[in-house]
Amino acid sequence: MSSSSMQPTSPVRFIHTQAELIDFCNSAQSCPWVAVDTEFMRERTYYPKLCLVQIGIPEEIGLIDCLELGDLTPLWSLLHDEKVEKIFHAADQDLEVIYHLSRAVPQPLFDTQIAAALLGHGDQIGYSALAEKLLGVHLSKAHSRTDWSKRPLSEKQLNYAADDVRYLMLLYAKLNKQLTDLERLDWLQDEQQNLTAASRYSTPPNQAWRKVKGTSRLRGKHHQALQSLAAWREQLAIEKNQPRKWILKDEVLVDLCKMIPREIQELSELRGLPNSIIDNYGDKIIDALNRLEQFTSPPIRPKVTKLTLEEEGIMDTLAAIVKLKALEQGLSPGSVTSRKELEQLIRGEKSLDILKGWRYEVAGHTLEQFVSGKIQIVIRAGQLKLEST
Numbered sequence: 001m002s003s004s005s006m007q008p009t010s011p012v013r014f015i016h017t018q019a020e021l022i023d024f025c026n027s028a029q030s031c032p033w034v035a036v037d038t039e040f041m042r043e044r045t046y047y048p049k050l051c052l053v054q055i056g057i058p059e060e061i062g063l064i065d066c067l068e069l070g071d072l073t074p075l076w077s078l079l080h081d082e083k084v085e086k087i088f089h090a091a092d093q094d095l096e097v098i099y100h101l102s103r104a105v106p107q108p109l110f111d112t113q114i115a116a117a118l119l120g121h122g123d124q125i126g127y128s129a130l131a132e133k134l135l136g137v138h139l140s141k142a143h144s145r146t147d148w149s150k151r152p153l154s155e156k157q158l159n160y161a162a163d164d165v166r167y168l169m170l171l172y173a174k175l176n177k178q179l180t181d182l183e184r185l186d187w188l189q190d191e192q193q194n195l196t197a198a199s200r201y202s203t204p205p206n207q208a209w210r211k212v213k214g215t216s217r218l219r220g221k222h223h224q225a226l227q228s229l230a231a232w233r234e235q236l237a238i239e240k241n242q243p244r245k246w247i248l249k250d251e252v253l254v255d256l257c258k259m260i261p262r263e264i265q266e267l268s269e270l271r272g273l274p275n276s277i278i279d280n281y282g283d284k285i286i287d288a289l290n291r292l293e294q295f296t297s298p299p300i301r302p303k304v305t306k307l308t309l310e311e312e313g314i315m316d317t318l319a320a321i322v323k324l325k326a327l328e329q330g331l332s333p334g335s336v337t338s339r340k341e342l343e344q345l346i347r348g349e350k351s352l353d354i355l356k357g358w359r360y361e362v363a364g365h366t367l368e369q370f371v372s373g374k375i376q377i378v379i380r381a382g383q384l385k386l387e388s389t
Helices: 018-028 073-079 092-102 112-117 127-135 155-181 185-192 205-211 220-240 250-259 275-289 309-328 339-346 357-371
Strands: 012-015 033-041 049-056 061-065 085-088 109-111 375-380 383-388
Touching: 012 018, 012 155, 018 061, 018 073, 033 092, 033 155, 049 155, 061 155, 073 092, 085 155, 109 112, 109 155, 109 185, 112 127, 112 155, 112 185, 127 155, 155 185, 185 357, 205 220, 220 250, 220 275, 309 339, 309 357, 309 375, 309 383, 357 375
Parallel strands: 012 061, 033 085, 085 109
Antiparallel strands: 033 049, 049 061, 375 383
């Protein structure tokens, strides 16, 4: 990324030999934190293909050529060193590719996107927008669609990649100080717990059905068909290292589960199922659909009725209270709770995020007091206020 202002002068080192990698990672491990970003490709593969890793430390920025280097052990040692805090922005995809290659999730973390949300900068603000808002830096998006697997990389591409961590270091300094001053670092740790769970980045084939879109109406044997067919597709995608949709698109998979054909000849009746798929995998599809007894259909959830008009009124009042309490803390209401969660609260559910941790401190406790009749919402001098009853 190129910028029009505020150009920090950290030197950039392109690392493509084992000796350079060892030297850089040894230097980085003496730092209390490192800023991290990754560039990868996955349009044609099941697993992401890691092409470049950017590491920012106070003295320099390292651009690690993962395609040239065969052994990334020094890099994994750095990223899994628990004495070194790893800074990311929107870490999810970066952590997925690191977990796939190293079989562990880096810890401890500091995700600047989550930190920004906890300081009222928006629920999912992008890196460029956050850099512009907090640092006054305008970052170009000219190379956002770069094919990072091609070599050699141009100077503009390398500068773009370096800027992904250059300003991340500055954002970390600002956000970390603000969270510390407001005593919200524990909020950040709470929010990041899910990011460090290894199960988040691995999908066992027998759970692959959960990622298929458009399955909410499948019941009984049709849901068993979904589990069987999705498991077969997932296993084949892993073995061939191909995107799931190259084997069978979601909408076609769901149609097969509705139809449950028993003979290969029946597959040709399904619109959208190419002959090439039938020729290559027809017998495997039929075999998967004939093994439904190995899977158990989940229990049917009771149908959720619409809220009554009275409950809708309560919902609006709860939303107003959340907005009031969020604004008091400089937060967006969406970062505190959602309308869906408020609906669950009205229905009496207790295992909700709004009733746990920092969200409970900000608004959950107040919502409980309102629902139990201990406080009321009133208008004073044109403003909403909460008062004891």
